[in-house]
Amino acid sequence: MTRRQRRLLLLGAGLGVLxxxxxxxxxxxxxxxxxxxxxxxxxxxxxTPGTRIRLGGLVAPGSLERGxxxxxxxxxxxxxxxxxxxxxxxxxxxxxxxQGVIAEGALDTAGVFKADNVLAxxxxxxxxxxxxxxxxxxxxxxDDAQKxxxxxxxxxxx
Amino acid sequence: xPLIDLANPSRFLALVGKMLPWLVAATLVALAxxxxxxxxxxxxxxxxxxxVKIMFVHVPSAWLAMAIWALMSIAALGTLAWxxxxxxxxxxxxxxxxxxxxxxxxxxxxLWGRPMWGTYxxxxxxxxxxxxxxxxxxxxxxxxRTVEDPSRAGRAAxxxxxxxxxxxxxxxxxxxWWNTLHQPASVVRxxxxxxHPSILVPLLTMALALTLLxxxxxxxxxxxxxxxxxxxxxxxxxxxxxxx
Numbered sequence: 001m002t003r004r005q006r007r008l009l010l011l012g013a014g015l016g017v018l019x020x021x022x023x024x025x026x027x028x029x030x031x032x033x034x035x036x037x038x039x040x041x042x043x044x045x046x047x048t049p050g051t052r053i054r055l056g057g058l059v060a061p062g063s064l065e066r067g068x069x070x071x072x073x074x075x076x077x078x079x080x081x082x083x084x085x086x087x088x089x090x091x092x093x094x095x096x097x098x099q100g101v102i103a104e105g106a107l108d109t110a111g112v113f114k115a116d117n118v119l120a121x122x123x124x125x126x127x128x129x130x131x132x133x134x135x136x137x138x139x140x141x142x143d144d145a146q147k148x149x150x151x152x153x154x155x156x157x158x
Numbered sequence: 159x160p161l162i163d164l165a166n167p168s169r170f171l172a173l174v175g176k177m178l179p180w181l182v183a184a185t186l187v188a189l190a191x192x193x194x195x196x197x198x199x200x201x202x203x204x205x206x207x208x209x210v211k212i213m214f215v216h217v218p219s220a221w222l223a224m225a226i227w228a229l230m231s232i233a234a235l236g237t238l239a240w241x242x243x244x245x246x247x248x249x250x251x252x253x254x255x256x257x258x259x260x261x262x263x264x265x266x267x268x269l270w271g272r273p274m275w276g277t278y279x280x281x282x283x284x285x286x287x288x289x290x291x292x293x294x295x296x297x298x299x300x301x302x303r304t305v306e307d308p309s310r311a312g313r314a315a316x317x318x319x320x321x322x323x324x325x326x327x328x329x330x331x332x333x334x335w336w337n338t339l340h341q342p343a344s345v346v347r348x349x350x351x352x353x354h355p356s357i358l359v360p361l362l363t364m365a366l367a368l369t370l371l372x373x374x375x376x377x378x379x380x381x382x383x384x385x386x387x388x389x390x391x392x393x394x395x396x397x398x399x400x401x402x
Contacts, residue, residue, distance in 0.1 A: 004239055004240060007238060007239045008235075008239045011235065011238055011239060011320065014320075015320055015323075015324070018321060018324055019324050022324050022328070026328070026335075030336070033283050033336045034283075034336045034337040035280065035281075035282035035283065035336065035337050035338050035339055036337050036339075037337075038337075056337060091276070092273075092274065092275060092276030093273060093274065094205065094206075094274055094275075095276075102339060117276075117277075118276065119275045119276045119277055119280070119339060120274065120275055120276055121275070121339060121341065122205065122206065122274060122275075122341055123341055123342075123352075124341045124342045124343065124344040124347070124352045125344070125352045125353070126203050126206075126210060126213070126344060126352070126353040126354060126357050127203065127204055127353070127354035127356075127357070128201035128202065128203070128204060128354060128356055128357070129201070129202065129203075129204040130201075131204070131354050131356075132204035132205075133204075
């Protein structure tokens with residue numbers, strides 16, 4: 001074995017051990033690395049009221065109610081469970097029914113999630129409006145919530 | 159030309175001198191084409207409107223930030239296992255450029271996040287792991303400057319570079335392994351790109367342009383580093399001569 005081969009072997013072994021250590025640390029910290037919890041997670045983990053947590057999922061179609069002075073109520077769903085969210089404030093531009101959102105706040109004793117911040121999540125698809133419209137017209141659009149969007153007047157893009 | 163011929167710094171300098179004007183020209187042409195496509199040809203996105211244009215800087219910067227660390231990791235192996243004389247020069251010249259692209263990626267991402275997500279910054283796995291890479295770039299640059307002797311500094315930096323390389327798969331797969339605010343990959347993904355060609359082509363042109371920009375700046379920086387080391391050697395010889 002030449003010195004170069006020995007050095008390479010040593011480097012490979014060192015990196016392998018470090019990689020394994022990193023993988024173990026990351027899998028141990030899995031619960032704190034996730035940025036948000038789905039409604040099912042929150043129900044399963046029995047999150048106590050008042051604990052600050054992030055709730056993520058889709059805004060359930062038809063659930064959005066706007067009150068006075070920027071107050072909104074909507075349901076966040078992951079397909080299995082839904083949690084009601086109450087929020088007062090300015091919503092991000094992408095917020096609408098069927099959109100992925102993340103709400104920061106805590107459950108109250110009635111099981112309603114009082115959010116003090118709402119973030120919008122967007123997907124990995126990018127396309128011009130005409131292409132999106134054409135896909136919707138031909139029925140190739142997979143997302144049901146967005147299919148309903150197509151029936152509405154198009155959103156104004158500044 | 160085999161890599162071993164480039165071990166001779168004089169031959170390398172001659173090659174760089176011949177290549178640089180062409181690289182500068184190619185960079186300018188690609189950058190002009192990329193910016194023109196990005197600003198005037200690419201359509202607005204169906205849900206993000208004109209903010210999608212931030213992607214044309216953000217995504218290539220992110221790719222380059224990671225590719226440069228990968229390049230430095232290969233150079234680190236060259237330094238540690240093969241003792242290639244130019245490997246450390248290549249890594250040292252690449253680090254500030256990598257830090258610059260990482261900063262650009264974080265800055266444009268933050269400006270894009272505010273209108274779309276509703277926040278400049280969150281501590282999700284993707285954003286945090288890229289911030290860790292940025293801090294490691296700064297740490298590496300500091301390490302090279304802390305140790306006086308270039309070959310000892312190079313070996314210490316090479317080890318830190320390889321340790322930091324563990325972060326690369328974490329950055330890439332963070333959006334798949336954990337829930338994040340950042341959306342999953344759009345271009346390098348199973349099932350092909352999820353970007354319409356009218357937006358994808360300008361993106362790839364900008365990626366080519368910024369890669370050429372990196373190649374140009376990197377070769378120029380390597381040339382400067384080689385000359386700087388020659389000056390250092392000459393000064394030390396002169397000082398020995400004066401004291402003898």
